[in-house]
Amino acid sequence: MRTGKRSTVAESDSAQAGNRYERQLWMAHVGVSGQQKLSNASVLVVGAGGLGSPILLYLAAAGVGTIGIVDSDTVNLSNLNRQILYQTADIGQPKARVAKERLAALNPDVCVEDYSQQLDSSNATALFSAYSVVIDATDNYPTRYLLSDAAVLSDKPLFIGAVSGLHGLVLTVIPHRTPCFRCLYPRSPTAAMAHRERMRGILGTNPGIVGSIVAQNAVKYILGIGDWLAGRLLLIDGEGNRFEVVQVERDASCRACGDHPTITELVSLRTDPGQSSC
Ligand SMILES: [Zn+2]
Numbered sequence: 682m683r684t685g686k687r688s689t690v691a692e693s694d695s696a697q698a699g700n701r702y703e704r705q706l707w708m709a710h711v712g713v714s715g716q717q718k719l720s721n722a723s724v725l726v727v728g729a730g731g732l733g734s735p736i737l738l739y740l741a742a743a744g745v746g747t748i749g750i751v752d753s754d755t756v757n758l759s760n761l762n763r764q765i766l767y768q769t770a771d772i773g774q775p776k777a778r779v780a781k782e783r784l785a786a787l788n789p790d791v792c793v794e795d796y797s798q799q800l801d802s803s804n805a806t807a808l809f810s811a812y813s814v815v816i817d818a819t820d821n822y823p824t825r826y827l828l829s830d831a832a833v834l835s836d837k838p839l840f841i842g843a844v845s846g847l848h849g850l851v852l853t854v855i856p857h858r859t860p861c862f863r864c865l866y867p868r869s870p871t872a873a874m875a876h877r878e879r880m881r882g883i884l885g886t887n888p889g890i891v892g893s894i895v896a897q898n899a900v901k902y903i904l905g906i907g908d909w910l911a912g913r914l915l916l917i918d919g920e921g922n923r924f925e926v927v928q929v930e931r932d933a934s935c936r937a938c939g940d941h942p943t944i945t946e947l948v949s950l951r952t953d954p955g956q957s958s959c
Contacts, residue, residue, distance in 0.1 A: 701788070702744055710906045716744060720790075722903045723747035725808060727800050727828060728818035729780045730754075731763035731888030732842045732895065736818055738766065739896040741784040745903070747792045748784060749812055752776040753799040763885030800824055802947035805831040814899055817841040818892065820879070822869045823949065829854060829862035830944050833937045838902060840909075842888075842895035846881040847919035849891035851910055852929075853898055857938060859912035864932040864939075887919050 705711045722745050726733050729752040740748055756764070756771040756779060764776075771779045777795035784793045800808065805827060809815060815837050817828045825841070832839035832854055839854040841862060854861050870878070894915065901907040914927045937944045 701790075705743065710904060715904045715906075718903055718905070719744045719900065720746040722814065723749070723812045724814045724816060724899060724903075725749040725751065725812035726816045726818055727751045727824065728820070729764075729766065729776045730760065730818065730820070731883065731885065732818035732820070732844060732892040733780070733816075734764050734766040735889050735892035736816055736842070736896040736899075737780055737784060738787065739893065740899070741788045741791045741793075743900050744788065744790065745900070746790075747794070747812070749794045749796060749808065750777045750780050750784075751796045751798065751800050751808065752780070753797055763883060763888050765885075765889070800827065802827065802949040805947055806835060809835040809837050813837070814902065815839050816895060816899060817843075818895070820844070822875055825862060826869055827947060827949060830937050831947055832856055833861050833942075834945075834947065838911075840895050840899045840902070842891045844883060844888045844891050845878050847884055847887055849887060849917040849919065851891060851894050851898070851915040851917070852913075853902070853909045853911040855909075855911045860929050860931045861935065861938045863937045864935045865914065865929055867932070867935070884919070890919065891917060 700706065702716050706713065706716055724740055724745050726737055726748065729737060729750050733752070737748065737750065754776050756767045756774050756776055758772055761767060761769065766780050766783050775797045777797040781793040781795040784791060796808065798804065809831055815828065815832060817825060817839060819825055820843065828839060833856045836856050841852045841854065843850045898909045902909045912929055914929045916925045916927060931938060933940045936942060
């Protein structure tokens, strides 16, 4: 479903008293040409939970022209400490559809596509083909590996955010130029390890911080400015307020993006029950 209508930056100027994008247009790095880049961009966000909430809101607010939302979940009460797209009255409603409505209300110039479905090996390639940038805002490992593999096979930039407790990581993958997720983590954690990690819980502000960094890097990538954390892993210790950036290298033996890749088509891994977008 498509909502909203595309408009040029100039139309947006004349339609409003003032300009929605005035403060970013003032930036030397943005200006009218940068705003047009954002308007022309299309970003697929997989996961509309704790990470996806700030990511989607900031992308829409910035004027990213087309935004896709993939999430098969419905809103439940325990989401609301961190998933700031949703309100109590939304409980039981599909997240992707509610998120689309919120973004359309925030910025009607943005086209929003909602996909109330789980991303898997049967639909990832088609979904990726419709967007120029993909964001991983999930918290389950099978989908995270699938997204990384799909990005490599589709040659699409992938912006990854991950959170647990008061910790987080951010990484950007520019396929065949910088390490993919498998280069860093060749083996997926066991289901038991993933379960223990999930049961550490999460403070709502943490995905807000990590998601905001991911969104900012995606916007900078579209604008062609600054550093995007491609090949540089940002590790966040929210408890100690420590931010560390680690240089990471492509693994020549990586099954997805190495010199002799063995992953040549997408295969869905077993999904950990009970895990969804954070
Ligand atoms: Zn790799």
